[in-house]
Amino acid sequence: MNRFRVEVISCTPNPQQTIYAAMHQDYSESFVVEERDRWPAEAQAGEVIVKRLLAGERGHYGPLEHAMIVFNVGYFPHSVMQQARTHRIGVSFDVQSMRYTGQRVADAAAGKIDLEDIFYLRPVGQYLDRQGKKYTYTETDRAKDLELCRQAALRYQELLEAGYAEEHARGILPFDYRQHFVVSFTLRSLMHFLDLRSKKDAQIEIQQLCDLLWPHFQTWAPAIAQWYASTRLGKARLAP
Structure with missing residues (x-):
């Protein structure tokens, strides 16, 4: 399996601030971008999101869709692509076609x-x-x-x-046969994909894909990843 690769092509540079702004606009009287200098820093924004949006499993995951990340995935077998595209996960793929x-x-x-x-x-x-x-x-x-x-x-x-x-x-x-592909996730759809495919009865190769996606999630949106690891990862709690 050591040929398998996952690399980030691009991503929202401040995902937790972006999600904070979307969440804040839901209940703010103001035009939130005009308050940008008063937004919490990226790390603090993540803590606010966990506290106000995610803790207690309220199910309000819409703001998570404003943060995007794009991966290049390489050398995985065709069966992984078939399983990855099964179920409504809300992502976009471009796949080596053969x-x-x-x-x-x-x-x-x-x-x-x-x-x-x-x-x-x-x-x-x-x-x-x-x-x-x-x-x-x-x-x-x-x-x-x-x-x-x-x-x-x-x-x-x-x-x-x-x-x-x-x-x-x-x-x-x-x-x-092995296929390379580009896939884009919102943060919400990335969590949903991990819900579906990191569980222990998933195909072992797609579990390996989740293992390679996971460190990028942790680096990109650390506060949200920490919450996800403690509440959802590997538990097959579907459709956030």
């Missing part, structure tokens, strides 16, 4: 890049699914699967050389 981006598969077939940079296979080990089924994924099993990936890459290369379109040739690839 209609125009197949050269790396041909390069792997030719031995120019590591096959596992293109295809994802789970690590060897003991597994337990959501229905309680236990099984062992062995080195022998994994070697067989990796060989199937190699054969699929070779066939893909043959199809491209024969003039096939990438969108046609991709049909013979293993399901879990």
